[in-house]
Amino acid sequence: MTTHLALLRGINVSGHNMMKMEVLKTTLEAVGFENVQTYIQSGNVFVDCTEENAASVGFKIKQEIFKAFGHEVPVVVIGKTDLEVCFANNPFLKEKEVDTKKLYVAFISKELKSDSINDLKISQFKPDEASIDASRIYIKYAVGAGKTRFDQKYIEKKLNVTATIRNWNTITQLLNIFENKN
Structure with missing residues (x-):
C-alpha cells in the first residue's frame, strides 16, 4: 500500500464547488481507497491504495469527484x-x-x-x-x-x-x- 496526499484545488471556497469532507471520504472508500483521511475543508485528502503512480491516483480521484459531486476539480497528488x-x-x-x-x-x-x-x-x-x-x-x-x-x-x-x-x-x-x- 502506498499513502498519497491529494490536494484538491478550489473546493469549498466562497460557496463554489461545495462538498462535505465526510461525503468525499465515503465516495473514495466506495471505489477502493483505504484509510481515507481529510484535513480541513479546503481539500487535503490522504488515501492508501496499491497504485503507486501519483498521476493515476489523481485522475481516479478527479473522476470520482465529478461523478459524485458534478464538480470539475483539479487534483495534484504528492507523497x-x-x-x-x-x-x-x-x-x-x-x-x-x-x-x-x-x-x-x-x-x-x-x-x-x-x-x-x-x-x-x-x-x-x-x-x-x-x-x-x-x-x-x-x-x-x-x-x-x-x-x-x-x-x-x-x-x-x-x-x-x-x-x-x-x-x-x-x-x-x-x-x-x-x-x-x-
Whole structure:
C-alpha cells in the first residue's frame, strides 16, 4: 500500500464547488481507497491504495469527484517525500525571523524547468518573492495571499500547469499527519 496526499484545488471556497469532507471520504472508500483521511475543508485528502503512480491516483480521484459531486476539480497528488523535500528546500525558512504566516507553496502537476521562474516574471509582483524547486513554487507574500495577483490562476496561465497553493501552517500539519500514519 502506498499513502498519497491529494490536494484538491478550489473546493469549498466562497460557496463554489461545495462538498462535505465526510461525503468525499465515503465516495473514495466506495471505489477502493483505504484509510481515507481529510484535513480541513479546503481539500487535503490522504488515501492508501496499491497504485503507486501519483498521476493515476489523481485522475481516479478527479473522476470520482465529478461523478459524485458534478464538480470539475483539479487534483495534484504528492507523497510524504514531497513534503519532506518541501521542508528541506524552502529557501525562505533560512531567513532570520521569517514570518511563516506569509509563506506558501504552490504544488504543480508536473516538474518545472529551472528557467520556469523567468516565465513567471515575478519581479512585477515585488515585494512578493518566489523560488522554484522541481514541482513546487515557494512563495513569500509581502502582505498576504489575498492581496496579490501572483496567485494560482496566474501561475497556471503562465506555466500551462495545474497548481494548488497551501499555506505553511497547512503544509506543516499535513507532514505531521503523514508522519503519524507510519
